[in-house]
Amino acid sequence: MSATAAEPGAPGIYHKAGSLSRERRWALWTAYASLTVAAIIFLAPPFYMLITSFKTSAEVAGMTGNPWLVRDPTLENYWAILANPMFARFMLNSIIITACVVALTMVISILAAFALARMRFFGSQVLATGVFLTYLVPDTLLFIPLYQIVGGLGLLNSIWGLILVYPTLTVPFCTWIMIGYFASIPKELDEAALIDGATWPQMLLKIFIPVALPGIIAATIFAFTVSWAAFVYPTAFVTTPDQMPLTIGVVSQLVRADTFAWGQIMAGALMAALPPVIIYAFLMDYYIAGLTAGATKG
Amino acid sequence: MAEVSLRKIIKAYEGGVQAVKGIDLEIDDHEFVVLVGPSGCGKSTTLRMIAGLEEITGGDIAIGGTIVNDIPPRDRDIAMVFQNYALYPHMSVYENMAFGLTLRKFPKAEIDKRVKNAAEILDITPLLERKPKALSGGQRQRVAMGRAIVRNPKVFLFDEPLSNLDAKLRVQMRTEIKKVHQRVKTTTIYVTHDQVEAMTLADRVVVMNHGIIEQVGPPQELYHSPATKFVAGFIGSPAMNFFPARLEEASGALRLHLPQDIVLEVPEARAARYRSYAGKQVLFGIRPEHLTDDKPTDKTNPAPLTLTPEVIEPMGMETLAHFKIDGAEISARLDPETPARAGEPLRLIAHMDQMHLIDPTTDKVI
Amino acid sequence: MAADGSLAVSDASGVSRGSANTMQRFARRRSTIAFVMTLPLLVVIVGLVAYPAVYAIYLSTLNRRMTEFAGLLNFELLFESDTFWNVAFQSCFFAITAVLLKASIGFWLAHMLHHIPNKGQRKWRGMLLVPWVIPPALSTLGWWWMFDPSYSSINWLLAVISVPEVPWLGHHWWARIAIIMVNVWIGTPFFMIMYLAALKSVPEQLYEAAAIDGASSWQRLRYVTLPMMANIISITVLFSLIVTFANYDIVRVLTNGGPRDLTHVFASYAFQVGILSGNIPRGAAVSLFMFPILAICAFFVLRSVTRRNKEQM
Numbered sequence: 001m002s003a004t005a006a007e008p009g010a011p012g013i014y015h016k017a018g019s020l021s022r023e024r025r026w027a028l029w030t031a032y033a034s035l036t037v038a039a040i041i042f043l044a045p046p047f048y049m050l051i052t053s054f055k056t057s058a059e060v061a062g063m064t065g066n067p068w069l070v071r072d073p074t075l076e077n078y079w080a081i082l083a084n085p086m087f088a089r090f091m092l093n094s095i096i097i098t099a100c101v102v103a104l105t106m107v108i109s110i111l112a113a114f115a116l117a118r119m120r121f122f123g124s125q126v127l128a129t130g131v132f133l134t135y136l137v138p139d140t141l142l143f144i145p146l147y148q149i150v151g152g153l154g155l156l157n158s159i160w161g162l163i164l165v166y167p168t169l170t171v172p173f174c175t176w177i178m179i180g181y182f183a184s185i186p187k188e189l190d191e192a193a194l195i196d197g198a199t200w201p202q203m204l205l206k207i208f209i210p211v212a213l214p215g216i217i218a219a220t221i222f223a224f225t226v227s228w229a230a231f232v233y234p235t236a237f238v239t240t241p242d243q244m245p246l247t248i249g250v251v252s253q254l255v256r257a258d259t260f261a262w263g264q265i266m267a268g269a270l271m272a273a274l275p276p277v278i279i280y281a282f283l284m285d286y287y288i289a290g291l292t293a294g295a296t297k298g
Numbered sequence: 299m300a301e302v303s304l305r306k307i308i309k310a311y312e313g314g315v316q317a318v319k320g321i322d323l324e325i326d327d328h329e330f331v332v333l334v335g336p337s338g339c340g341k342s343t344t345l346r347m348i349a350g351l352e353e354i355t356g357g358d359i360a361i362g363g364t365i366v367n368d369i370p371p372r373d374r375d376i377a378m379v380f381q382n383y384a385l386y387p388h389m390s391v392y393e394n395m396a397f398g399l400t401l402r403k404f405p406k407a408e409i410d411k412r413v414k415n416a417a418e419i420l421d422i423t424p425l426l427e428r429k430p431k432a433l434s435g436g437q438r439q440r441v442a443m444g445r446a447i448v449r450n451p452k453v454f455l456f457d458e459p460l461s462n463l464d465a466k467l468r469v470q471m472r473t474e475i476k477k478v479h480q481r482v483k484t485t486t487i488y489v490t491h492d493q494v495e496a497m498t499l500a501d502r503v504v505v506m507n508h509g510i511i512e513q514v515g516p517p518q519e520l521y522h523s524p525a526t527k528f529v530a531g532f533i534g535s536p537a538m539n540f541f542p543a544r545l546e547e548a549s550g551a552l553r554l555h556l557p558q559d560i561v562l563e564v565p566e567a568r569a570a571r572y573r574s575y576a577g578k579q580v581l582f583g584i585r586p587e588h589l590t591d592d593k594p595t596d597k598t599n600p601a602p603l604t605l606t607p608e609v610i611e612p613m614g615m616e617t618l619a620h621f622k623i624d625g626a627e628i629s630a631r632l633d634p635e636t637p638a639r640a641g642e643p644l645r646l647i648a649h650m651d652q653m654h655l656i657d658p659t660t661d662k663v664i
Numbered sequence: 665m666a667a668d669g670s671l672a673v674s675d676a677s678g679v680s681r682g683s684a685n686t687m688q689r690f691a692r693r694r695s696t697i698a699f700v701m702t703l704p705l706l707v708v709i710v711g712l713v714a715y716p717a718v719y720a721i722y723l724s725t726l727n728r729r730m731t732e733f734a735g736l737l738n739f740e741l742l743f744e745s746d747t748f749w750n751v752a753f754q755s756c757f758f759a760i761t762a763v764l765l766k767a768s769i770g771f772w773l774a775h776m777l778h779h780i781p782n783k784g785q786r787k788w789r790g791m792l793l794v795p796w797v798i799p800p801a802l803s804t805l806g807w808w809w810m811f812d813p814s815y816s817s818i819n820w821l822l823a824v825i826s827v828p829e830v831p832w833l834g835h836h837w838w839a840r841i842a843i844i845m846v847n848v849w850i851g852t853p854f855f856m857i858m859y860l861a862a863l864k865s866v867p868e869q870l871y872e873a874a875a876i877d878g879a880s881s882w883q884r885l886r887y888v889t890l891p892m893m894a895n896i897i898s899i900t901v902l903f904s905l906i907v908t909f910a911n912y913d914i915v916r917v918l919t920n921g922g923p924r925d926l927t928h929v930f931a932s933y934a935f936q937v938g939i940l941s942g943n944i945p946r947g948a949a950v951s952l953f954m955f956p957i958l959a960i961c962a963f964f965v966l967r968s969v970t971r972r973n974k975e976q977m
Contacts, residue, residue, distance in 0.1 A: 027881075031776040038773055039791045042849070046794060048817055049806040060815075067817035112705035121695035127702060127709075132969065134713045136903070136962040138910030140931035141955065144938045144948045145716035145723060168712045175705060188384035191351050196398035196445075197372035200697055206397075210388040229799030231913045232931070236939050247801045251917055255805075262809055269802040280797040284790055287797075291854070292861040 046270075053077050053267035060262045077267040081254075086241050087268060090249035093159050094228060094272075097245055100163045101227040105170040106220055113178030114204050118190065128179060135172035139232045142168065147236055157239050165237070166227045173226075174219040177293040181215030182208060218290030221283060225276045246272040300362030300452040300485060301327045302348065308356035309343050309509075317343045319509040320357065325487065330479050332488045334496035335506035335532070342457060344506070345489045349455050350374050362452050372401075377446035378455040382462060383438045385430040385445075391417075392426040395444045409448075416447040419481060420474075436467045443475070447482060454479075456488040460495065472498055493533050497521070505529050527581065527661040530654055536586050536618065538654070539628045543582040545575050545655070554582055557624040562601040565650045572655055572664060580664070581656040586618070588649040589630040591638065600647045605630075610640050619644065723948035730944060738949035747925050747933075752953065754840065755929040759909040762847040766908075767901050769848065770855025775885075777856065778863045789860070796853040804917040807846045808833075811918070836926035839919050843927060846914050851907075855900055862896040863889065895968050902965045906958050930954045 052060065054073040065071070081087050115121070116128050146165050147156070155161030185208065193203045209216065234248040241253050250268045254261065280287050302325040309318040318340040325331050333341040346352040348359055350371035358365050366374050377398070385394050392413055399409045417423040420440040430438055439459060446454050459475070460468045476499055479486055490496055496503045497517040505512045505520065505528070512532075513525040524530035530538050544555040545564075552564035552572055562582075564572060592602060605628070607619040612634060619638055621628040630646055638644050655664045727734040742748040773792065777785055795803065810817045811832035819829050833839045866889060874884045890897075912931035915921065921928040921936060928936065930953055938947015 027779055031779045034772065034776045035780070035788050035792070038769075039788070042792055042795050042853070045803060045806045045810060045849070046798060048810055049803075052809060063815040067815060067820050108704040108708065111701040115698035115701040119694050119698035119701075121698045124698070124702075127706075129966070130709055131705070132966065133962060134709050136906055136958065136965060137713055137717065138906060138931075138954070138958070140910040140912045140934070141720070141951050141958065142713065142716045144934060144944060144951055145719040146712070147939060148719070148723065148944065149716060165712060167708050171705065171708045172713075186382060186384065188380040188382055189386065191349075191371075192378065192380060192384035192386075192445075193397075194351065195349060195371045195376060195378050196449075197401040199372075200694070202401065207386060211386070213388075225797070225799075229801070231799070231801040231916075232935075235912075235916065236935065247799055251801050251805055265805065266809065269805045273798045273802045276797055276799065277794075280793070281790075284786075284793075288789075288793070288857055288861075291796075291857055 046273075049266045049270055052262055053264075053270055055263050057261065057263060077263040078271070081264050081268045081271065086249070086253060089242055090244055090246045090253075090272075093243060093249075094245040094247075097159050097162050097166065098224060098227045101166040101170060102220060102223045104163070105167055105174050105223040105227075106216070108167065108171050109175035109178050109219065110204075110209070110216065112175050113182050114208055116175075117179045117182035118208075119200075131172050131175050131179070134168075135176055137168075139169060139230075143232050143236045146233070150237055156237055157243055159238075159243050159245070161237050162230075162234055162245070165233050166230060169226050169230060169233075170223040174223055177219055177222075177290065178212070178215060180293060181212040185211055214286065214289065215293070217283065217286045218293060221279055221287050222290040224279065225287075228276055301325055301329075302362075302453055302485060302487065303360045304344070304348070304357065305360075306357035307344065307347060307354060307359065309340070309347060309352060310355040317509055318347070321506075321509075321511050323504060323511065323514065325485060327485055328483045330476075330486045330488065330499060330501045331504060332490060332496040332500035332502075333504045333506055334490055334493055335512075337491055339506040340509040341489045341491075341504075341506045345455055345457055345487060348453070348487060349376055349378050375452045376455055377449045377451040377453075378457065379439075379442045379446055379459045381458040383430070383442040385438055385441055387430055390427050390429055391422065391433070391441050391444075394430065394441055395448050398445065398449050412448040412450070413444075416444040419447065419478060420444050435463050436471060439463065439471055440474070443478060447478070450484075452485065454484050454486040456486065456490075458490055459488075460490070460492075468495075475499060494535065497533070503533075505532060507532075524654070524663055526663060527583070527656045530583050530656070530663060534585055536629045538583045538585045539589065539626075539630075540656070541582045541584075541623060541626060541628070542658075543580055545572060545578055545580050547573070547576040552576060554580075556582065556603075558605075560603045562603065562648055562650060564653070567651070568653070575655065575657070575664060579658060581658050583654040583656055583663075584648055584652065586629045586631045588652040589628075590647055590649070591630075591632045591636045592645040592647050593633065601650050602645060602647055604643050604645050606643045607638060607640055610638050720948045720952060723945050724952055726945040728943050728945060734945070738946050741946070742949060747928070748950070750926055751928045751930060751933045751950070754927060755909060755954075758840065758844060758847070758911075758929055759905060762844045762851065762908050763901060763904050765844070765848045766851040766855050766904060767897070769852045771859050771897075773852070773856045774859035774863055777860055789857070792856060793853045795850050796857075800850050800913045801917055803850065804846055804914050807842075807849070808918055811842055833919055834923065836923050839923065839927045843914055843918055846918060847908060847911065850914075851904060855904070858896060858900045859893065862893045866892045895971065899965055899968045902961045902968070906961045906965075909957055909961075910954055 048068065051068060051070050054070045054075070054077070056072065056074050056076065059071055112131075116124050116131075146168075150156055150161045150165060153161070153164070155164060189207060189211070190203055193207050198206065229247060230245070231247050231251075234245050235252075238244050238248065241249060244253065250265070250272050254265045254268050302323075304321055304323040306320045306322060307318055308316065308320050310316045321340075321344065323331075333344060335341050343352060347354050348361075350366065350369065354367050358367055360366065361374060361376070386397065389397065395413045395416060396409045399412065404412075413426070414423070417426055420443060422437065422440045422444060425433060425437060425441070430441065433441065442459070456475070460471055463471060472495060475488075488496075488499060497520075500517055502514060503517055503520055504514050507528050513520060513529045520529060520533050524533060527540070531540070541556050546553050546555055551566075552569050554562045554564060556562065605621045605623070607621055607630075609620045611618040611620070615634065617632040617634050617636060617638065619630045619632050621630070632638055656662065657664055723730075724738055725733055725735060727737070777788055777792075780788070813831065813834055816830075816832060818832070822828075822830065831838055832842045870888050870892070871884055874888050879887060909929075910931055911929060912935065915927060915929055915932040916935070919927045921932055925933075930950060934947045934951035936947075937943050937950055941947075
């Protein structure tokens with residue numbers, strides 16, 4: 001059968017089998033080569049940040065030799081940044097903001113998603129679509145009017161102003177994916193609970209939340225990473241270091257402080273990036289589930 | 299324990315589509331009633347209205363003498379077993395069964411006693427600590443029943459509980475359900491599309507079609523004296539054969555004239571019943587098991603006819619022969635030893651004392 | 665036994681009873697509860713997204729000191745300025761180039777990842793997603809340092825293969841390329857992971873059937889993979905187009921619009937004009953230019969998503 005397809009003069013079926021496996025080996029080789037190149041490029045910047053963070057100020061200022069190597073590694077940048085009260089303040093602000101926003105987001109989106117997924121009511125379909133559209137509105141379109149609104153509330157230059165506006169980044173997407181997770185729970189399960197005597201709040205607490213726990217974890221991770229990495233709003237609304245979260249704090253204050261403190265800046269940036277990276281490392285499957293949920297669940 | 303009564307129950311959806319068109323049904327205490335019919339006949343909707351999962355558009359439902367139209371499901375004192383079991387995936391078998399009682403704030407000791415007892419009845423005691431994911435289909439089915447039993451409700455509702463099981467397990471669980479009912483004797487309403495399930499389980503079968511009840515009665519009654527063409531065709535497998543026929547009276551005797559010049563004699567016992575239809579077009583119905591090969595028989599009124607089978611299906615204990623008469627599919631149950639062959643004419647006997655005549659204008663059995 | 669074999673004759677008169685029964689009240693109460701539960705969401709959507717969006721339109725019609733209505737003056741002034749047209753060009757150039765690159769590299773990597781044995785995939789996926797996980801502002805800071813004019817680690821590597829020094833952030837075209845590079849670096853993993861999920865959802869039997877029908881690996885890609893993934897590709901591309909078009913972090917950290925305002929995108933220019941120079945109405949006008957493009961993308965995303973939902977039902 002395949003002998004006819006083989007090149008003329010080829011010794012029949014055996015040759016064909018050999019070429020197939022060679023083809024496959026080639027494909028595999030290409031795959032590994034591409035992935036290796038990609039991994040090197042993808043990991044080079046954080047690696048370079050790490051290298052820099054181990055360099056002494058003198059070495060950075062020297063600006064000679066191979067920048068990808070460190071001659072006498074030191075942790076002094078880390079000690080310096082940890083001893084810096086400004087950095088501690090940024091960290092604390094980030095933690096407060098993120099904790100509040102995550103809690104707020106999850107309460108809002110779980111309640112709303114439960115109502116939208118299960119309790120059909122007037123306009124629920126429109127609202128579900130609205131949630132999705134809101135998710136598509138970027139923060140850079142809203143920060144100027146929000147600047148006015150937050151200013152009107154007297155919350156400019158305050159972490160509370162940020163806590164107020166961050167939900168625009170997190171709530172729509174989290175609600176959207178929670179609707180997806182709740183909708184995938186079979187309808188018979190709530191009917192069984194209804195007959196078993198559960199009220200609406202009991203059904204949510206004892207059935208929906210435990211069953212959709214993977215989705216809730218994914219949404220929580222999303223809310224966490226987004227509010228930890230938020231940049232536009234703090235840049236626009238916060239001007240003094242004592243109210244800054246890490247992202248803008250590291251980018252504006254540390255950079256401004258000393259142009260040659262690259263080691264410290266990189267140490268600060270890496271430590272600021274650590275919490276999302278740690279969460280990612282330990283909860284990668286949930287992280288990816290949350291990432292892809294928008295398109296595969298929705 | 300309680301009786302259930304449905305009075306003029308109507309379910310209409312927005313847009314005026316009626317799923318249930320005003321049905322009446324009285325179910326006795328301890329009775330096992332099966333609602334059966336093709337999909338979309340309204341049987342599940344009826345059950346869900348009894349459960350309180352669907353709103354009633356019109357009529358009254360009473361459980362144990364109380365009208366429950368306005369009572370939410372949790373206060374109707376019913377338990378339900380769903381087609382896909384609806385076990386809570388995050389709870390163990392024990393917790394699944396205890397959930398309803400926990401919500402009703404039963405004392406721990408009482409819950410424990412009831413769960414253990416139900417597990418005993420259903421033979422699932424070793425599974426109590428497992429999660430539903432770790433159970434087989436049959437075991438899940440038992441747990442779902444256990445969840446109903448522990449509640450000790452007035453009524454059990456079963457919504458196609460065996461449809462997700464494979465054929466062998468289905469037969470086994472069918473027996474199991476019957477055993478459980480004989481033991482706990484709770485009034486049971488059971489919905490299925492499978493007429494065999496209905497016949498084997500029910501004290502009384504309710505045949506539904508297009509949102510109305512076609513017939514209510516014990517299984518044997520439905521089999522022997524169906525009230526309508528639908529019931530006649532729905533109950534029994536393979537289904538009853540229908541031939542268009544003309545009833546003629548000649549010298550006091552009634553004869554059926556079938557297509558292909560087949561003439562069958564109507565037994566005298568039935569003559570009085572059918573006489574008024576003489577000279578009219580009717581539908582002649584006879585079950586495959588009453589259309590057998592020609593051999594000495596003790597049945598009275600055998601009428602011979604010769605047909606040519608299209609397909610012969612040996613089943614072991616019997617052989618099915620399929621024919622086509624004027625486009626109508628006809629089947630007969632033959633003795634397995636019969637040397638019947640597809641394409642060769644075969645002499646058959648119609649047992650006319652088991653015949654049915656249907657008025658084609660009303661689809662009622664005469 | 666109350667065996668009444670009688671037929672229940674249906675009277676199809678679906679008269680709904682006048683008295684409002686408690687089941688209906690129950691249902692009405694249910695929708696009240698549902699409404700209360702969605703109220704916080706409504707506050708966020710209406711108060712913090714819909715209202716500000718409308719408010720932005722109002723703001724854009726005011727004069728600089730926000731004391732009186734100025735009509736379309738802000739827009740007219742923008743149309744007359746070269747800077748604005750540069751910004752518009754740079755935004756579109758940046759978004760389209762970056763998204764195309766991210767989509768193609770992401771697709772390639774997803775495909776490669778899909779081809780290697782299953783047990784290795786997790787490890788590679790874990791490494792390749794790192795750029796997406798680090799907060800963009802912070803990783804861009806690292807890139808900035810790599811582009812440093814006097815001590816660029818990238819230029820050092822290029823020097824090894826004898827490529828002359830590149831003025832990364834000094835020349836506007838190189839700066840534009842640098843911005844695209846960083847954006848592609850950050851965003852490619854997202855495409856990769858989405859496409860990988862989509863690839864995994866294509867049933868293996870389809871490929872087997874196609875192989876038996878005699879399709880080559882290229883034909884399998886063309887006639888099986890791509891059609892099956894078309895929807896998710898369009899959703900991802902459109903979504904990324906929105907996000908990339910509205911990007912701010914990279915430009916802010918890397919170039920801050922320089923050199924000579926030639927690398928500004930709408931978002932960073934709006935920020936410069938609105939917040940830094942304090943001309944709120946003009947800034948609002950700039951940011952509003954993002955709206956039509958975003959609306960078009962959003963429309964198509966929504967259409968794809970609904971279509972996808974229908975398919976899955």
